[in-house]
Amino acid sequence: MNAFAGTSSYYRRLRPGIPVELAALLDAAAPVGSPRRLLDVGTGPGLVAHALLRYFDDLFAVDSDTAMLAEAETMLQSAVSASHRLQIRHTRAEDFVPPEGWRPHLVTCCRVFHWLDQRRFLDRLSEYVAPDGVVAVFSDRSLWTADNEWQQAARAVVREFLGEHRRAGAGVFGPPGPPFADVLRASAFCDVTTTVIPVHREWIIAKVTGYLYSTSFAAPQLFGDRRRAFETALEDALAPFTTGGVLTEDNAFTVHTARRPSPSKDQQWT
Numbered sequence: 724m725n726a727f728a729g730t731s732s733y734y735r736r737l738r739p740g741i742p743v744e745l746a747a748l749l750d751a752a753a754p755v756g757s758p759r760r761l762l763d764v765g766t767g768p769g770l771v772a773h774a775l776l777r778y779f780d781d782l783f784a785v786d787s788d789t790a791m792l793a794e795a796e797t798m799l800q801s802a803v804s805a806s807h808r809l810q811i812r813h814t815r816a817e818d819f820v821p822p823e824g825w826r827p828h829l830v831t832c833c834r835v836f837h838w839l840d841q842r843r844f845l846d847r848l849s850e851y852v853a854p855d856g857v858v859a860v861f862s863d864r865s866l867w868t869a870d871n872e873w874q875q876a877a878r879a880v881v882r883e884f885l886g887e888h889r890r891a892g893a894g895v896f897g898p899p900g901p902p903f904a905d906v907l908r909a910s911a912f913c914d915v916t917t918t919v920i921p922v923h924r925e926w927i928i929a930k931v932t933g934y935l936y937s938t939s940f941a942a943p944q945l946f947g948d949r950r951r952a953f954e955t956a957l958e959d960a961l962a963p964f965t966t967g968g969v970l971t972e973d974n975a976f977t978v979h980t981a982r983r984p985s986p987s988k989d990q991q992w993t
Contacts, residue, residue: 726892726939727840731790733943735768735798737933741833743774745861745920745976751914752980753829754855758808762827764816764844765835769795772809772831773802779829781808787815817844826853832860837899841906849911854983858912860903861978866931867940871972873964877931880957881941884949890940894948904979908914912981919975926970928961 727734753759758781763772766784768791776782776799784799784860803809812819817840821827830848832839848858866874867889889896900906907915913918926934933952935941946953964970 725788726894726942727788727791728892728942729796730937730942731788733769733933733937735769735770735794737930738767738770738937739773739922739924740770741774741861741976742920742922746774746778748920748978749775749829749831749859749980751858752859753778753857754853756828756853760825760827760853762819762821762830763908764819764830766811766839767793767834769793769798769990771833773798775793775829775831776802778805780806781825783810783812783815783819783821783825783827785812785814785819787813789813806865817847819847821851823897826851826856828853828856830856832858834862834865836860836862836903842898842910845907845910845912848982849983852912853901856884856982858907859978860907860981861976863974863976865938865940866935867938869972872933873961873970874972876960876964877935877957880953880960881935883956884953885941889943890945892939892942892945896940906978907981910981911983913959914984915979915981918978918980920978921975924972924974926962926972927968928958928965928970931961931970932957 759779760781761775761779762783764785766786769784772782772784784795792811792813799809820950866877904915904917936943
């Protein structure tokens with residue numbers, strides 16, 4: 724089941740990318756190298772890889788959704804320079820095998836870690852990530868979990884049309900697993916640092932509608948022939964919260980950067 728069927732064009736156009744502060748944090752966390760290698764898993768339309776092009780010159784963008792990869796190729800191929808090497812791969816993150824000798828300095832997992840077989844994925848990474856490489860798991864709050872009044876009102880409209888339970892495409896979203904930091908600490912990448920980066924956004928109602936259509940819980944095809952009625956109900960629900968037609972949002976990215984533990988200074992090597 725593809726929970727994001729029908730969402731790819733909305734995702735590329737209307738999902739917020741990562742802030743420059745987050746891109747700079749990832750650059751600072753990852754080791755240097757020449758070439759400097761990035762593996763972006765669950766790349767979607769390539770938002771994270773695009774934001775990191777200035778810092779990395781050898782990139783793999785991986786996703787299991789062919790429509791998302793088509794969007795990523797359009798976005799990234801128009802942005803890379805002659806000094807970049809970009810490869811786009813259609814595969815699940817857990818199944819990705821890099822070319823022999825290709826060892827990423829940074830692996831990015833943005834808004835995707837909860838969809839993965841996390842233990843299997845991290846075990847696989849331990850086989851090929853550079854010895855001092857970093858695994859970065861990060862996400863902001865989605866509209867389903869955000870807590871300001873207009874987002875609550877939008878969520879209520881989605882529930883009115885699609886039911887109380889959070890959808891995941893044709894199915895429903897499962898219960899949350901352990902905290903991501905705990906999962907990382909139980910892996911080979913057990914040296915974990917957590918950083919919170921605030922973001923402030925402004926929206927208009929049409930972009931909120933498009934954002935919802937980029938999600939697995941409000942993908943456009945889920946509404947069937949009630950889609951126009953949903954858009955009207957959403958506009959009516961959000962209009963009272965606008966100021967000059969604008970809705971404001973304060974959100975934050977929680978960023979876990981994880982690496983293998985450094986050898987103890989007292990450790991004796993033989």
